[in-house]
Amino acid sequence: MKIKIAGHLTLSAVSFLLKALQRGLRLPQVLICVGCATSSALAGTNEPRLNLYNWSDYIAKDTIAGFEKQTGIKARYDVYDSADTLQAKLLTGRSGYDVVTPTSNYAGRLRAADIFEPLDHAKLPNLKNLDPQLMKIVAGADPGNRYFVPWAYGTTGLGYNLTKVRQVLGEDVPLDSWDILFKPEYVSKLKSCGVSMLDAPDQLFAAVLHYLGKAPDSTNPEDYRAALKVLKQIRPYITQFNSAGYINDLVGGDICFAFGWSGDVVIAGRRAREAKKEYQIQYFIPRSGAPIWFDVMAIPKDAPHKEAALQWMNYIETPQVHAAITNQVYYPSANLAAKQYLDPLVANDPAIYPRPEMIKKLFLLKPLPPETARLMTRLWTEFKTGF
DSSP, rough: OOOOOOOOOOOHHHHHHHHHHHHOOOOHHHHHHHHHHHHHHHHHTSSEEEEEEEESSSHHHHHHHHHHHHHOOOOEEEEEEHHHHHHHHHSSSSSOOEEEEOOOHHHHHHHHOOOOOOGGGGGOOGGGOOOHHHHHHHHHTGGGOOOOOEEEEEEEEEEEEEOOOOOOOOOOOOOOSSSHHHHHHHHHGGGGGGGEEEOOHHHHHHHHHTTTTSOOOOOHHHHHHHHHHHHHGGGGGOOOSSSSSSHHHHTTTTOOOOOOOOHHHHHHHHHHHHHSSOOOEEEEETTTTOOEEEEEEETTOOOHHHHHHHHHHHHHHHHOOOOOOOOHHHHOBBGGGGGGGOOOHHHTTTSSOOEEEEEETTEOOOOOOOOHHHHHHHHHHHHTTTT
16 A cells, blocks of 8 residues: 655654654554644744844844743844845845845835835824934935835044044144045055045945035045046055945054944943943044935835734834933934933934034935946946956
């Protein structure tokens, strides 16, 4: 007699089947038991899941555990350190991620490419906690706020090992000036103690264009060539291009100057204090203005767990949850209701929450036309390689 069993048995199920037959159980009884075991195993593989993709060093220690406890959804959390890495995964398709966290200008470009799923706001009641003024800024990359929910925002500016830099440049040099980065007479002197540059062409070209008095989101090719001319003059003094490890490099004293993100430099300063370093690390927003950006949560159209993705977004916008993230990573959120739960030292730090008069001088990174983005990429390669 031949018996056909539908599906596939695991090794453990086969082992159970053989042992049961050896012990004298009849085959129908065994198959019932095997069926129960197999169904149980399959149920385990069908448990609610969520796949997350976010920037490194960008979440509180208990954020994921709290979400899993509240929802019963198991979350996998992967990280990246380059917007280009994320963009490549999304444009290739079938990334497997349910929520990704692109920066506003990249997000706007991907939105235009029809990569993201429109959000069901009815399932996101905690959006009521978001700052209407900041959401108007986000709308520059997402008209109508249909696709994105802010994770955090920040500025791009200048990070210093104050002790070393003042030893080299003197006590009276204004550190809140782009001159320190873009004038060779300053940055050349800092090469000896280490100069780090974000591997982020969109951030740097926007800053240089602003420095030259041009529109940070210019589409004029000649403006970008003028920016490249400035950058080539400082290229010999840049000791590394780094978008993640420079935090530890600042803490360890391996670099003394960084073109970096606000929260990263503040994190470095905190770690240096905790390690009782003899030097002070501090972030400065250049007084003439600087890039502001938003990292936003979005759901890819091919996300396998879209309902879980919406639950994650709504959970993050719980005031206590978002406040805990800001207290940990030193990047502010657009969640107004979260401010009451912030550490006062965080809430009152202008490097984290810029003063109103400074916010007026900040400029949002916006999506660039494809031809401008391609030009910027070519010029960036020319800048990095030194040719």
